[in-house]
Amino acid sequence: MPFSVSWHTLLDEAEELPSDATLITPLSHKRFRITDTQEHRVIIECQESSDSRPLQREQFETLYRRIQERNSRFELDRIPADAEPYAAVLTLHPRFEIDEEAGVIIETEEPSATHVVDDEESRTEDRAEPDAGVYSDAFLLIDALERHDSTNLTELDTNALVNLYTLLSDVQREANDLRQDIADILLNRIHHDRPVHAQFGSVQRTARRSKSLRDEEEVLAALEDAGIDRERVLGVDPDKVDDALDVTELRESDVYEITETEYVRKAEVDEEVKETRLQGLKDRLAASESEEATELRAEIEDLEARIEDLTGFDTGTEYYTQSGADP
Structure with missing residues (x-):
């Protein structure tokens, strides 16, 4: 199949993207968006810097040829860092996908199930x-x-x-x-x-964003530098309370509100x-x-x-x- 056919298919897929769709480069995992598609290039905008840059058709064709020359599999680490967006955009084409675990971009024999009905x-x-x-x-x-x-x-x-x-x-x-x-x-x-x-x-x-506190002294020092008194953030540590229960005659009910839920x-x-x-x-x-x-x-x-x-x-x-x- 000539590259011109694949190129126009890729442009069609890119044009159908929602305006807020975000793509991710395969190795550095940098996020960017496609802001415009033209006959000979695709314009992208990087989220981190808001910089805009064109991705040229000739470079897409070079990557396309490299994949075909290497039996439809091309190693991602052979792609220059600033060219990673080319690989990410190329996967919008129904016959190309990235296998990050294997570290390759591959050309598939058939379009994915998303794009074609099984015979x-x-x-x-x-x-x-x-x-x-x-x-x-x-x-x-x-x-x-x-x-x-x-x-x-x-x-x-x-x-x-x-x-x-x-x-x-x-x-x-x-x-x-x-x-x-x-x-x-x-x-x-x-x-x-x-x-x-x-x-x-x-x-x-x-x-999904998760967080956990750094070392206690590091946290307290940072807060004190910001003018927050450490007494305002110090509280009861359940682990230390349990240790205290082991060496005293206190009962759990003296320091805990205890509820029991039965289940099968x-x-x-x-x-x-x-x-x-x-x-x-x-x-x-x-x-x-x-x-x-x-x-x-x-x-x-x-x-x-x-x-x-x-x-x-x-x-x-x-x-x-x-x-x-x-x-």
Whole structure:
């Protein structure tokens, strides 16, 4: 594909950005915004300094060629520091992305799911059972929910409630672990603060600010230099109070307001019973040849196809490729 096609696709993507969208350079993590797009350059503004600078088409083409020359993978540390914005902007193109963990910018064979609808073959191919704990636990939970009316929990017997609670706890734990693993990978791939959309939703890179006090003497010295008397900020240290309780006859209730909250927690899980039940469900599903099961599978496939049609769209590049029309 000639660079001119990729260049105009990149310009189109940049023009569609919200005016307040922020991009992030892959190594130094400096933030900047695109303020204008022109035929031969992209104008950016750095957030730290508010300085404006043009990113020239020729430099984008050079980076584009370097990526192709190195089997569609180019090491980020080979990019000069002042050229990092080129890599960040290039990832707006649907066929380029940064793998920060591997330290490379890569050209993908196909546009991401955000930009293109899966073809019919990929929708209808056989599904394989994933090797993920949350999958099996979710399968068991679905079975339990189908057998018990969760809209009227007070009518369920204790055994059913214990089973539901245990399965919900397992699904929550496994899902959170998997969600965090996915989040870590996404953080290395998303280098701007605009939402990245997919079929079922979107994610967005953001930052959370936290703080902790420096060394006590350093804090007190800084406050005293600013005219704040140390007595105004000194308070009761819970750790020191606990130490004092250990060497005195004081009771906790003498110095603490104590409240107790009772709750239920999962004590143990019978993995053998879960595995037996799970295998039984799989066997029943595989052996089911009833008309009802066939209709259900057809309904599911039809629903998946409708969801794809409603949530996906073809890029202009794909349209021209399929139709044979000139761009």
